[in-house]
Amino acid sequence: AQSVTQLGSHVSVSEGALVLLRCNYSSSVPPYLFWYVQYPNQGLQLLLKYTTGATLVKGINGFEAEFKKSETSFHLTKPSAHMSDAAEYFCAVSSGAGSYQLTFGKGTKLSVIP
Amino acid sequence: DTAVSQTPKYLVTQMGNDKSIKCEQNLGHDTMYWYKQDSKKFLKIMFSYNNKELIINETVPNRFSPKSPDKAHLNLHINSLELGDSAVYFCASSQGGSATLYNEQFFGPGTRLTVL
Numbered sequence: 001a002q003s004v005t006q007l008g009s010h011v012s013v014s015e016g017a018l019v020l021l022r023c024n025y026s027s028s029v030p031p032y033l034f035w036y037v038q039y040p041n042q043g044l045q046l047l048l049k050y051t052t053g054a055t056l057v058k059g060i061n062g063f064e065a066e067f068k069k070s071e072t073s074f075h076l077t078k079p080s081a082h083m084s085d086a087a088e089y090f091c092a093v094s095s096g097a098g099s100y101q102l103t104f105g106k107g108t109k110l111s112v113i114p
Numbered sequence: 115d116t117a118v119s120q121t122p123k124y125l126v127t128q129m130g131n132d133k134s135i136k137c138e139q140n141l142g143h144d145t146m147y148w149y150k151q152d153s154k155k156f157l158k159i160m161f162s163y164n165n166k167e168l169i170i171n172e173t174v175p176n177r178f179s180p181k182s183p184d185k186a187h188l189n190l191h192i193n194s195l196e197l198g199d200s201a202v203y204f205c206a207s208s209q210g211g212s213a214t215l216y217n218e219q220f221f222g223p224g225t226r227l228t229v230l
Contacts, residue, residue, distance in 0.1 A: 034218070036221075038155075041224075042223060042224070043118075043204060043221040043222050043223045043224050044157075044204065044206075044221040045221070046218060046219075046220075049218060088155055090157065101159070101170065102159070102219055104156075104157040106154070106155070106156050107155045107156070107157075109155075
């Protein structure tokens with residue numbers, strides 16, 4: 001079984017400030033990890049993913065995340081928040097190659113204050 | 115150009131009615147999914163089909179019935195709609211299978227269902 005915990009259902013940052021969205025996972029097998037973003041009234045869009053290899057992964061729109069196995073974490077960061085980053089962010093875990101099951105966290109709403 | 119499309123985008127209906135939501139993907143994927151997103155934004159998988167075969171069937175009322183006429187389509191039919199069915203329903207697709215490296219899912223824009 002696998003699960004995802006996103007700490008903080010709502011995070012507010014000032015424009016230009018660091019964005020840090022936390023994600024911890026539980027998985028009995030080496031996980032594949034994903035961050036998705038959902039803009040208001042839209043579907044989910046993949047931001048970045050970790051499968052194997054380099055533990056620091058870069059995604060679209062300046063976001064990146066680091067897989068830390070010892071901490072079972074996959075936190076999402078962006079050095080400088082932009083107003084357009086305001087959205088709902090979802091962390092998700094898959095149990096690896098061939099798996100169809102993607103388990104999502106409950107989401108974190110990011111607000112950016114001008 | 116739309117990768118995963120859903121129709122309709124909005125659906126408003128009365129309790130007790132039967133309705134369908136259609137989903138089509140042009141990515142050549144062999145696996146499709148239906149998710150329900152509740153008012154708190156929580157995403158829960160409902161069903162998944164791989165090559166027209168049902169592979170994930172979570173605990174969902176049997177009023178919900180998915181149908182996959184071919185690999186590119188996965189429709190969701192809901193009988194006897196209830197107030198609690200009001201939600202946003204997302205369709206997604208991926209290339210799944212034992213030879214696949216990862217299960218990146220591509221999502222449709224969602225269908226907002228409101229049951230009155």
